[in-house]
Amino acid sequence: MSRPAVPQQPLLTFPDAERSPLSIRAKALVFVDPRSRELRKEVERLAIRPAPVLIQGETGSGKELLARHIHNASERSGLFVALSCSGLGARTAQAELFGYVTAGQESTVAGRAGWFGSANGGTLYLDEIGDLSLGLQEQLLQALETGEVLRVGANRATPVDVRVVAATSIDLAQAVAAGKFSERLYQYLGDGLLSLPPLRERVGDILPMAEYFLGIHAQRLGLAFPIIGERAQRTLEAYSWPGNTRELENIIHFALLVSTGDEIEPRHLNLPGIGDPLALLESGFRQALAVDDASLRERLGRWLREASQRLEG
Numbered sequence: 432m433s434r435p436a437v438p439q440q441p442l443l444t445f446p447d448a449e450r451s452p453l454s455i456r457a458k459a460l461v462f463v464d465p466r467s468r469e470l471r472k473e474v475e476r477l478a479i480r481p482a483p484v485l486i487q488g489e490t491g492s493g494k495e496l497l498a499r500h501i502h503n504a505s506e507r508s509g510l511f512v513a514l515s516c517s518g519l520g521a522r523t524a525q526a527e528l529f530g531y532v533t534a535g536q537e538s539t540v541a542g543r544a545g546w547f548g549s550a551n552g553g554t555l556y557l558d559e560i561g562d563l564s565l566g567l568q569e570q571l572l573q574a575l576e577t578g579e580v581l582r583v584g585a586n587r588a589t590p591v592d593v594r595v596v597a598a599t600s601i602d603l604a605q606a607v608a609a610g611k612f613s614e615r616l617y618q619y620l621g622d623g624l625l626s627l628p629p630l631r632e633r634v635g636d637i638l639p640m641a642e643y644f645l646g647i648h649a650q651r652l653g654l655a656f657p658i659i660g661e662r663a664q665r666t667l668e669a670y671s672w673p674g675n676t677r678e679l680e681n682i683i684h685f686a687l688l689v690s691t692g693d694e695i696e697p698r699h700l701n702l703p704g705i706g707d708p709l710a711l712l713e714s715g716f717r718q719a720l721a722v723d724d725a726s727l728r729e730r731l732g733r734w735l736r737e738a739s740q741r742l743e744g
């Protein structure tokens with residue numbers, strides 16, 4: 432039996448308020464490292480299935496970009512609606528997510544439809560799904576399983592055709608074990624699990640991404656396109672990138688603005704430790720401790736101690 436059509440809602444504003452103003456939305460996925468290329472194959476495979484997807488990855492690693500890519504590759508005709516579950520109001524979350532009806536019908540169309548209804552025919556991206564309350568997790572699962580939502584204040588359920596792509600930066604299996612996340616929803620979403628490795632484990636992506644960000648920011652700002660010098664390249668590859676791709680983009684944007692010649696050098700990279708002599712000495716100490724030869728280790732240690740005393744004095 433075919434379902435009654437649900438009108439498409441003319442929306443949307445994406446909740447971008449928490450994003451760094453420096454960050455721009457990449458138009459392309461830069462996936463060069465062998466691990467990323469494997470992941471890409473998995474993404475293409477999952478994208479064309481109607482099933483939900485769960486993307487697990489550290490903050491800034493590219494989960495939303497991947498979700499957009501999945502939506503585009505799925506050829507679903509509706510909108511891609513991005514929602515951060517951590518941004519939902521404690522008391523209004525249910526109405527925000529599933530919509531509501533009011534006697535006077537004075538609310539806006541978007542308000543009535545809720546995020547779920549707004550993604551009808553398209554994809555609902557639920558960032559940090561672990562932040563959803565257990566009650567809403569159950570309602571979400573029910574909506575996904577039945578293809579219907581019950582708006583707050585409504586007597587009848589409304590049919591919806593929504594594909595969910597959820598994302599998390601925490602290990603949801605642990606949240607399930609701790610009783611904080613619904614096991615059934617985890618199993619439902621986990622059918623399409625994508626694990627996005629942190630940037631430090633995709634070293635082959637670092638320089639191509641750096642070049643890519645340099646290109647788009649240089650073009651946007653009308654600046655000449657400097658090259659990334661050999662030493663700066665090694666520095667970028669050796670850094671641990673706790674903020675992942677978003678941090679890399681910010682570092683490259685900064686380097687573009689502060690470099691004067693036609694080459695980016697390590698001193699242009701605003702990374703912890705670079706240009707800070709005490710931090711350099713600290714890393715020297717660490718390396719000296721690892722030296723096999725005891726007398727050399729002792730001499731290096733003495734020399735480094737003297738140097739740091741001079742610096743501190």
Ligand SMILES: Nc1ncnc2c1ncn2[C@@H]1O[C@H](COP(=O)(O)OP(=O)(O)OP(=O)(O)O)[C@@H](O)[C@H]1O
Nearest residue numbers: 455456457460461490491492493494495496676677
């Ligand atoms: N593979 C990639 N190629 C090009 N740009 C990328 C890639 N991955 C991420 N980016 C860019 O890095 C930035 C961060 O990505 P995104 O917002 O998708 O990360 P996220 O994991 O969803 O972050 P958060 O955990 O904060 O929600 C964005 O500007 C995005 O366009």
